[in-house]
Amino acid sequence: MSKIKRRAWLKSIGAFSVAAGLPGTVYAETLVKPYRVKESFSETDILVVGGGTAGTIAAIQAGRTGSHTTLIESGSQLGGCTTTGGVSFPGIFHAWGEQIIGGIGWELVLDAVELNGDQLPDFSKTPKSHWKHQVAVNPALYAMLAEEKCLEAGVDIRYYESPTSVKFDNGKWLVESIGKGVKTLIAAKQLIDCTGNALITSMAGYKVLREKETQPGSLIYSMGGYDFNQLDLSKIPNRYHRALRQNMLRSKIRKTGENTFVPYGYVYVNGADSTTSETHTIANQKGRQSLLELIRELRELPGCENIRITSMKTETAVRETFRIEGLYKITKQDYVSGRVHDDSLSYSFYPVDLHREGKSIYQEFLKPNLVASIPLRALIPKKSENFLVAGRCLCSDRLANSALRVQASCMGMGQAAAIAASISIQEGVTPAKIAPSLVKKRLEEYGAIIPN
Template sequence: MNDQPAPPDRRNFFQHAMLGTAGAGLALASSSHVTVASEPKEQSTRDPVIANRVDVLVVGGGTAGTIAAIQAGRAGAKTMLVERGSQLGGTMTTGGVAFPGLFDAWGKQVIAGIGWELVRESVELDGGELPNFAKVPQRHWQNQVYTNQFLYAILAEEKCHKAGVELAYYEFPQAATRVADGWQVDCVGFGTQRRILCKQIIDCTGGAEVVGMLGFDRLREEVRQPGSMLFKIGEEHQPGREQVHRLYVHGADSSNSRTVTQANLTGRRSVLAKVRAEKKRLMQLQPETGFRESYRIVGETMVTVNDYTSGRLFDDAISNAFYPVDLHTKTGVRPKPLKPGTVPTIPLGALIPKGSRDLIVAGRCLCSDQLANSGLRVQASCMGMGQAAGVAASLAAQTGTTPMEVPLAEIHKVLREHGAIIPGKA
């Protein structure tokens, strides 16, 4: 006869274990529950191809693309955003450069609008501090805004949802072709084939990937700026309060999955070697290399370094920019500050691939030479470009024209309505 008590069932076991642990004064991680909304029947996994018809398609949900999509949606355009990764924000979130600069110059704010709204709300929700833009810093980085990258990503999703933007993660275009009233864009993700019919495309891929797919000219230097793998060892990272450590990845190339893979593997190997050498705990590691430079479009207008450093006010300026000329090389970086009072501007023509229609870009892939691009590529400037591109594309879709032919006064009007600062009017 067996006098041993029967073993508790699985539920009772966990209940006893939890009570015992709680009684010992140990903290337990709690679980919450949410339910994913059911997929519409017309988009079930049995369908060979999911079909969408929209006014504006934004490709790339990084720094510029997120703002472009929110702006297009707020302006009344039916908008879809396709992003190859798992979240919005790009360099801000996946890359970990969660200190976007710069929104101010010479004692006043020069870039505002939707990008600033999102950054400001991220800081406020995190209980952080915003810099005093009325105070001119001795060094440009002293007015950087520290943001919590995790909050930024989910706040961006919330703003997309409220603007009616449909998000498609883990997908990327495989082909784009001209149709009667715009574009047919075929995208692929795992388990997903999607055909999107749209009136306008905003390419925010960082390397003008859609522009290249369509056969328009692009340019890039043979020797490009290094990427950065961001990490923290030794002490816990405090998001929204500090920068993380940076490791240069020379030869980093974001133009295809193979070269991105190599950049990531190279960066991670170097971080691992550093952890072993310093014998400290690895506390933070970004999932992807942050890339500074890739392909840029050949546009209707090129921004040169002389345009940038002189603060040229272009006739078709749609956004301000502000940052030192900031070229990173194998010997490091020596920023070249702009002269007092200088505020560069970004022309609409620099966002339009030469000879194209119904196509616009935003972000670091704008038409510019390498030195000008080293200042233009930073996040605040890309946000300003993204908002302007969202306005131009939405107005073009609504009026049956192309972004370059939308009256500049109309673009400025809508930008003002959505909180942006118009060049020359700050």
């Protein structure tokens, strides 16, 4: 059979086979009407905006109190920095040999550790480097478990949405939210801003603060195609050593061992800001451009000729943007002295940790046995009603904020804010007027650890 004939024959066989196997409906195409944005109205008890580190925990906790809870998340999965941002290494839950943050955040971490077949490290020993007590989690598992727990708690999750207006009307918050092909008006008794950027606080008309210069963000990636142990570091400029060394570490099964380096590679993104689509787009573009430059430079180095990117997070993770002006401002002095207030609802443990333009880090460690705490008032914007924040935008000065922003602290805040919101509904008063003792008691029932 000549080549042409054979090809024509095979083509005819193929066409016959495909046609024979197709159901009739394949050809039942119809023209559809132009899509009109679907508009709806819903009512909820507690509306959480932002499904990141704090918001996920706030939503689960709110749902578990029995409150009807809605969670708006602008991305496609929960977890924020821990998942989408790639800092799958949340902490710090332990200080000076004891657990200081528990509750739902810890429950989620535990479930992710167990489902990944890992075991926890020994937290009874205080490590030389604070971050060695951060717990490596599988980010995919974490995102799925977070979603499962939200759904189990009855949380109505609205992905791909972002609020466009926030108004307080007749004792309720009216939030208009727009997503892919949908526009929803949500009426909520309590509103919790977990955007990390105080965006909802600002949209609601409350004051927010921002430093002239903010800490850089990080775009997280991993590389392959080289063996760190085989490199002749004497022939590679020092500025590349960190990137090459850190990348080689995997998220180990964390039995009794501890990671030696923070187990991810990252490039700094100066001025990174995730507050709006525009600023976050810029942060992502800058991060990707820096990473491209780095890869091109690394491939020029001896032993690195075959380096390639094996993964890159889709978003630049952000350290610092806006903070609220709250009923109480946590100062650096409060933080490093381990001050506990009557309304302290959660602990926080991390060094003051200010990344300066990606060039150096100012660090100040807490003295032995001191642990900072987070008062309810730092989560309430001044002059607000039925409104709370949780996450890095809490009211604090810049140095205190550089420590408070870490994941475990944000989880603790998320849980505390949700309990406060639920008690506010129950008592019929704004969060600033509820008795801290009531919040503490309820938090303990849900496994949270209360400062004393």
